[in-house]
């Protein structure tokens with residue numbers, strides 16, 4: 001199936017990303033557009049991949065695994081929803097990267113599963129709850145160094161960077177504080193632990209422009225691409 005860019009608003013979103021990059025003196029090639037395909041059918045996903053999108057985000061392990069089994073076109077599938085310990089093995093089997101590592105126990109479980117499955121070093125992101133919003137998952141900023149050390153010590157994992165979810169608000173200052181906070185934390189951890197943490201996964205449909213201005217390298221976009229979820 002070839003994708004219909006008009007239906008999916010891919011061009012409009014790429015344009016928005018370009019403009020945000022221009023405003024902040026960044027290159028558009030630094031920012032990956034992930035299509036968040038939760039609740040969408042395998043057919044919709046195929047069509048989206050036909051539009052030239054190469055990275056998909058799912059927030060549930062089972063849904064993502066089932067869908068991937070029905071999608072033929074190649075893509076990078078990433079888990080962006082919370083991961084329970086009993087789903088770790090399935091996540092490693094069916095996803096190319098987990099963005100939501102938020103506790104040491106999960107690191108150990110992931111490391112063991114990757115070893116058992118005999119996979120190469122498995123890429124992960126650390127999810128950080130900047131601003132300690134009780135409604136959101138993620139480790140706190142205070143816990144971040146310990147979690148980072150656990151991931152760096154895990155022989156079968158590779159830490160690519162950090163992920164956060166912005167507040168559900170239109171208040172630009174609040175969003176900038178969160179996204180800027182993730183970037184600052186990344187810079188600090190990268191310094192203190194002498195590691196490159198190139199990926200900053202932040203920004204969704206409503207706040208991707210602000211996130212890019214604050215340094216995002218991967219925006220997770222669902223609604224703005226596919227339309228409103230039912």
Ligand SMILES: *Cc1c(COP(=O)(O)O)cnc(C)c1O
Nearest residue numbers: 036059080204205220221222223
């Ligand atoms: C659903 C979801 C998104 C996409 O949200 P939209 O507002 O539809 O763009 C991004 N990130 C995470 C973690 C999500 O669960």
